[in-house]
Amino acid sequence: MAKTFQWEDSLEKALARAKAENKPILLDFFNPQ
Amino acid sequence: MGAVTYPDERVVTFILENLIPLQVKSDAQPLATDFNVKWTPTLVTLDSDGKEHHRTVGFLPPEELVPSLLLGIAKCHFDRERYEEALKALNRLLESYPKSDAAPEAIFLRGVSLYKSTHNPKPLKEAYEKLQAEYPSSEWTKRAYPYRLIP
Numbered sequence: 001m002a003k004t005f006q007w008e009d010s011l012e013k014a015l016a017r018a019k020a021e022n023k024p025i026l027l028d029f030f031n032p033q
Numbered sequence: 034m035g036a037v038t039y040p041d042e043r044v045v046t047f048i049l050e051n052l053i054p055l056q057v058k059s060d061a062q063p064l065a066t067d068f069n070v071k072w073t074p075t076l077v078t079l080d081s082d083g084k085e086h087h088r089t090v091g092f093l094p095p096e097e098l099v100p101s102l103l104l105g106i107a108k109c110h111f112d113r114e115r116y117e118e119a120l121k122a123l124n125r126l127l128e129s130y131p132k133s134d135a136a137p138e139a140i141f142l143r144g145v146s147l148y149k150s151t152h153n154p155k156p157l158k159e160a161y162e163k164l165q166a167e168y169p170s171s172e173w174t175k176r177a178y179p180y181r182l183i184p
Binding site for chain 1: 034035040042045046048049051052053054055056057058059061064065068070073074075076077078079080081082083086102105106109
């Protein structure tokens with residue numbers, strides 16, 4: 001099975017993970033259409 | 034991006050190891066207004082306090098996304114005066130992706146990071162000389178132009 005990653009969908013969750021894991025955040029604004 | 038770049042194994046591995054990925058619709062409020070998003074894809078690198086350090090607009094293939102993300106990570110460290118960490122990301126970018134579009138800015142920022150961490154101006158002149166030799170038409174070569182005068 002191909003490796004993949006899971007997008008967070010909330011800034012608050014991403015910030016909490018960023019602090020806990022000491023990593024920056026990649027924020028992607030996308031067009032769903 | 035979703036069809037070509039994000040499924041790429043190099044991209045998946047890099048994001049898993051180095052970043053927290055957050056994806057929202059381009060009209061999601063309040064983020065779209067807070068980050069002044071006008072076109073997609075807009076990719077923003079944030080630090081763990083939510084502060085923006087790097088942004089790109091438009092499609093990037095895998096071989097350009099990873100170096101762009103490395104530049105974003107380097108800027109997060111540089112802006113916080115963590116020059117050693119910034120240099121690690123910049124050196125990785127320049128060693129692994131020397132022909133990428135992010136490389137000229139990385140050469141410039143590496144020179145500045147070395148100067149800021151050592152107070153030795155020589156790396157600034159070396160950055161200009163490398164830019165002039167390898168990327169003579171880059172905007173970063175123009176920005177480094179004054180450094181040619183450093184003795």
